[in-house]
Amino acid sequence: MTFEPDGKTVSGSPRTLLDFALLGNVALRGECGGVGICGKCKVQIVKLYGTINGPTEKEKKHLSEKEIEEGYRLACQAKIDEGKATVYIPPESRTGKREISSAGLDEYIEPDSSVKKINSVLKKTTFEDIRTDYDRLCGKLSCSSKTEVSLKILEKLPELLRKSDWNVTAAICKNRIISLEKGDTCDKIFGIAVDIGSSKVICHLVNLITGETVERANSENPQVMFGEDIVSRITYASKEPENLKKLQRLVIDTINSLIDTVCKNGGVLHENIYELVFVGNSVMHHLFLGITPKYIGVAPFIPAVGNLISFQAKELGVNINEEGFITAVPLIGGFIGSDAVANLLITKIYETDEVSLVIDIGTNTEILLGNSKGIMACSTPSGPSFEGAHISSGMKAVSGAIESVKIEENDVTFTTIDNAKPKGICGSGIIDLVACMYNAGIITRTGKFKDKSNPRIKEGEKSPEYIIAEGKYTENGKDITITEKDINEFLLAKGSIRSGWKILHEKYGIDPMNVDKVYLAGSFGTHVNIENAITLGIIPGIDRKNIVFAGETAVGGAKIALKSLFERDKLEKILKEVEYIELSVESSFSSQYLKSIPITGA
Known part of the structure; x- marks a missing residue:
């Protein structure tokens, strides 16, 4: 099987084109996990020397008759039984490097890490003086003989001491000697902070002496090929132990690749990285550790473990100093994981009398509301619509994605990421588009077209479509459009977020308009047009100067936990003040959700 335009060839037993792509690490979208729902894995079979199954009913829903005639298929549905094929992946079906926000709240904290040299x-x-080498070392380090040390370090101790002329540096973490190094290496203490998101993984290399972030890198979370949403991944991981191991291996390999990148760019040796602190929602947390997330997905939604825990890197195969530690920031409960805890660490809403609302929009949206007197937290299944999935021309925030839109007198103007030719529209662009269409009187509060004689509305293969970008301007020469079904998918996701913070405000006993501050977290929040988000009812319409673009708060909070034992030790006390609200058992959720779906207007 040869995939173009990369020219990558993959061999294997009979399987679907998507499975061949997975086997060869080919960049091909598959947001629904290969069940034929999203329609994003569209490919064109250019040459076929063998047999393949015919188009399925699912394919006929996503592909026009003309496309099928031209050899287009959904990679998850097309199965090669024998022979060879050349498959072209069109631009809109390829994954690309996501735009990540670098701006945000300052996470500076006085360095006080768990690693000492x-x-x-x-x-x-x-x-x-006939003391043993180890007793001699412990005496100089002023540590007891009870200080833990691995057999591997003891094995190299005699030769190292003598070859270094008895001048050595010991790295100590959690009352354990984790490294013994020749000469004075006290100026080389590094750590890694990682945010394992449902759709992306962010990695920062940190100097634990100065607190400076040395290098940054990010990547798509390859687990998206087994489902864009976390429920799909729970289902896949729960089917058989091998599936769980596969998902774990994917994310570990991705993190190792990112570590390689930041080390190379930062001029840092892997063996000088002594701790990795990670955050993520409860499912990502479990998958990384190789713990089944099965029971997070069924009532009463209980994680296997949620407290602050650490393991040695060699247990997971993470490419830092093998004696170093991997530390998991605590979870809150249910689907609300350590990424939400990281949001608390960096916004510090637990230290102020001001009532603040924190919204971290993503496939799974975490919401926090409160102050020093108490905090409430919930998670809303906002779905992948904000990531561009379930939208016919939707895509992630990668090069060529339409990221902002304006409509004036029915003229549509837009900007794309990297100023590239448009390939589709991402979440921030969808917010702008729907808000502008509503303000221009093109759609109703429920997302229906008001006047189908509008010159930008054409009759599509299955339903009317509003033209965002004409084919003569796009990369693939086809119109980029949005349908009523697309708008409805988006409004359902928006309604989930709005109902979440509305319920928290009701339970907290405060009107949303009386909140002192709103923090929009994550890359998505940084690129949102505030006025349009308020028009749609995604966030409360408070004084705009009190709405804060918080940036990548999850990795920022992870860096705080990495750099400061003092801040890390406060977590247990902080989390005692957090009340987890499970929306699915709230009696008002259904009615509040239905009321939250329509567009509210500014």
Whole structure:
């Protein structure tokens, strides 16, 4: 099987084109996990020397008759039984490098990490001092013989001491000697902070002496090929143990690749990285650790473990110093994971009397409301619509995605990421588009076209479509459009977010308009047009100067936990003040959700 335009060839037993792509690490979208729902894995079979199954009913829903005639198929539905094929992946079906926000709240904290280094020049052995090498080392380090140490370090201890002329540096973490190094290396103490998101993984290399972020890298979470949403991944991981191991391996390999990148760019050796602190929602947390997330997905939604825990890197195969530690920031409960805890650490809403609302929009949206007197938290299944999935021309925030839209007198203007030719529209662009269509009187509060004689509305294959970008301007030469069904999908996701914070405000006993501050977290929040988000009812319409673009708060909070034991030790006390609200058992959720779907207007 040869995939173009990359020219990558993959061999294997009979399987679907999507499975061949997975096997060869080919960049092909598959937001629904290969069940034929999203229609994003569209490919064109250019050459076929063998047999393939015919188009399925699911394909006929997503592909026009003309496309099928031209050899287009959904990769998840087309199965090669024998022979060879050349498959072209059109631009809109390829994954690309996502735009990540670099701006945000300052996470500076006085460095006080869990890793300490001590340089020692030991006295050489004599007949007058016959202490063992290890006792001699512990005596100089002022640590007890009960300090833990691995057999591997003890194995190299005699030669290292003598080859270094008894001048060595010990790295100590959690009352354990995790590294013994020749000479004075006290100026080389590094750590890694990782945010494992449902759709992306962000990795920061941190100097634990200065607190400076040395390098940053990010990647798509390859688990999206097994489902864009976390429920799909729970289902896949729960089917058989091998599936769980596969999802774990994917994210570990991705993190290792990102570590390689930041080390190379930062000029840092892997063995000088002594701790990795990670955050993520409860499902991502479990998948990374290789723990089944099965029971998070069924009532009463209980994680297997949620407290602050650490493991040695060699247990997971993470590419830092093998004796170093992997530390998991605590979870809150249910689907609300350590990414929400990281949001708390960086916004510090628990330290102020002001009532603040924190919204971290994504496939799974975390919402926090409160102050120093108490905090409420909930998670809303906003679905992948904000990531561009379930939208016919939708895509992630990668090069060529329409990220902002304006409509004036029925003229549509837009900008794309990297100023590239448009390939589709991402979440921030969808917010602008729907709000502008509503303000221009093109759609109703429920997302229906008011006047189908509008010159930008054409009759599509299955339903009327509003033209965002004409084919003569797009990369693939086809119109980029939005349908009533697309708008409805988006409004359903928007309604989920709005109903979440509305319920929290009701339970907290405060009117949303009386909130002192709103924090919009994550890359998505940074690119949102505030006025349009308020028009749609995604956030409360408070004084605009009190709405804060918080940036990548999850990785920022992870860096705080990495750099400061003082801040890390406060987590247990902070989390005692957080009340987890499970929306699915709230009696008002259904009615509030239905009321939250229509467009509210500014």
